[in-house]
Amino acid sequence: MSDLLTVSHVTKRFGGLDAVSDVSLHVAKGEIVALIGPNGAGKTTLFNMLTGVIQPTSGEITFAGTAVPGKKPATVAKLGIARTFQNIRLFAQLSVRDNLQAAMTHRYVEHFVPIVLRLPSFYRQEQVATEWTDQLLTAFDLTDVADMDAGNLPYGTQRRVEIARAVATAPEMIFLDEPAAGMNPEETAALRTLIQRLQSEFHLTVGLIEHDMTLVMSLAERIYVLDHGKLIGSGTPAEIQQDSAVVAAYLGGGVHA
Ligand SMILES: Nc1ncnc2c1ncn2[C@@H]1O[C@H](COP(=O)(O)OP(=O)(O)OP(=O)(O)O)[C@@H](O)[C@H]1O
Ligand SMILES: [Mg+2]
Structure with a gap:
């Protein structure tokens, strides 16, 4: 390998x-x-x-x-490369959804948006980001708390948000x-x-x-x-x-x- x-x-x-x-x-x-x-x-x-x-x-x-x-x-x-930190680092006063969207970086845009934009009359960039966020919320079982401020969530849930946010950057x-x-x-x-x-x-x-x-x-x-x-x-x-x-x-x- x-x-x-x-x-x-x-x-x-x-x-x-x-x-x-x-x-x-x-x-x-x-x-x-x-x-x-x-x-x-x-x-x-x-x-x-x-x-x-x-x-x-x-x-x-x-x-x-x-x-x-x-x-x-x-x-x-x-x-x-993506990471989480020994001490949780989230935007405590942003919603879970906004924490994920804030992490959708240049790499994400480069890797995903052009593929989708090649399809005629399909999604705009923001819609792609929204869709990817929804997929992550579902995959990480965060849909129910998507609109809550990250800082108000139980500890274990905050850890899950932090991992989801790292995955949002589309790392290897x-x-x-x-x-x-x-x-x-x-x-x-x-x-x-x-x-x-x-x-x-x-x-x-x-x-x-x-x-x-x-x-x-x-x-x-x-x-x-x-x-x-x-x-x-x-x-x-x-x-x-x-x-x-x-x-x-x-x-x-x-x-x-
Ligand atoms: N910025 C820094 N300046 C000076 N010393 C540092 C710095 N960062 C870490 N150290 C020291 O380097 C050593 C290794 O620290 P490190 O945080 O990497 O350990 P760790 O294995 O992650 O420990 P833990 O399991 O407690 O998290 C420690 O002696 C620490 O005090
Ligand atoms: Mg350490």
Whole structure:
């Protein structure tokens, strides 16, 4: 399988601290790959470099054959990368529908509108956006709350809106930074199904940071483990659970797979 994302010897130094240290990894198109490790291991820092939020100190990142370092987040988004944040970032005072429409970026317009506009006397651009929004609202079970302010919704629903908003940009790969944090068991179960659907229905490649090991072990096809900025293990969930270095650094408390 060809790799969609390649990370080669990436380091991020903050002052005297190597938050990410010489990390190399790869993700094939269509995979669900998890990044796990203790608090402060460098997981979010790595996601921030993959999405253009911060620049690596050294190393290479390639997405679909294009170099990511040096590009701003909006430019990286146009390559087909979307993300959610560890702390939810929504337009709290905009409706769910408007949050989704606000995310329909240049990439979306380039990829969808010309196809539709070639059909004579068909939709105008706004109608395409409205239709795509309606499809997303349905797909993410948000139709009932479409006109409510995003900031007034329960936590788990806000997380779902944030994922829907990322999908609204028509990405190829989506990075989710601790999507289950703060969720109750029912919300986490619904999240598992949703992430599986991102892969099966939306044909997305998924990068997942999570501390909920039950969720990680049931979703991820492959896992990378960071500790103090360094990759200390990688493999299938079964391999990771038997990796003594990983168990010592992170999984020692027991995995409830
Ligand atoms: N902008 C920054 N400036 C200085 N240090 C930073 C910065 N961002 C992160 N760090 C440090 O880099 C290290 C890695 O942080 P990071 O947020 O990537 O960890 P994480 O694995 O996502 O942890 P968590 O599971 O708690 O979210 C930490 O020691 C953190 O304090
Ligand atoms: Mg983090």
